[in-house]
Amino acid sequence: MNDLRIRAASSADLDTVLTFWKGTAEGTSISDDRDGVARLLDRDPESLLLAERDGELAGTVIAGFDGWRCHLYRLAVHPGHRRRGVATALLAAAEKRFAALGGRRGDAMVLNENDLAHHAWRAAGYEPQPQWSRWVKPLRP
Template sequence: MSDLIVRPAEPTEVAALLDFWARAAKGTSVSDDVAGVTRLLERDPEALLVAEQDDEIVGTLIAGWDGWRASLYRLAVAPEYRRRGIAAALLRAAERRFTALGARRADAMVLDANPEAHLTWQASGYEREEQWRRWVKPLTEL
């Protein structure tokens, strides 16, 4: 896709990104709201990558780096644009970002109930680690 652009999201795109995720992403997050995405962009303006074609958002990936872990979230591609290399382009951009920041490994959050996503991650060289499970505690109720 020679006309595909991968770039950091802009603060003015928060509403469009939330609409995109509602249509293209599987699952939801407690941070899927204007305040959550705005906080992400304020904290790390280059963390939320957008794939754009013809001025349209066709994919996203959050590539968060905290100085210790390189974490990937919200890999989503518009259904009508899947199987065109957009996810791979987003992952390459994230991996370049992480390498430049000094990261040694990237970790991805992938829904168990999304086998289509498992194939995408495997095709990009990622492996599932069976010995780990995610533990969470909502902080919004504190």
């Protein structure tokens, strides 16, 4: 795994990340556009972590902290890089970031029907919380 590099995304990475998510990530979000990701980086420049191997984007995770809770989104690993420690390295970097910010618990948004993701999150030590349900409402400008 020595050839794996984890770094924060920059605005120059936006198009690459969006293309990566379109081909690799399960599901879509109304925030999966250039403006949405740019707002994320403007507000919290260290929140979008990228894993690169040999100059190629291998994985992503959004590690957002709102001052109270640590939130994980968009953990995605390219199929050609799966089962090679990319998700583990991304989550370790996210958890290190959270600890430095004073965060005490991370939560992840994971699609109910994404069994592959469930396996990855459990392997990383995360457990589903059946007593909670997530309620969402898209906000329109």
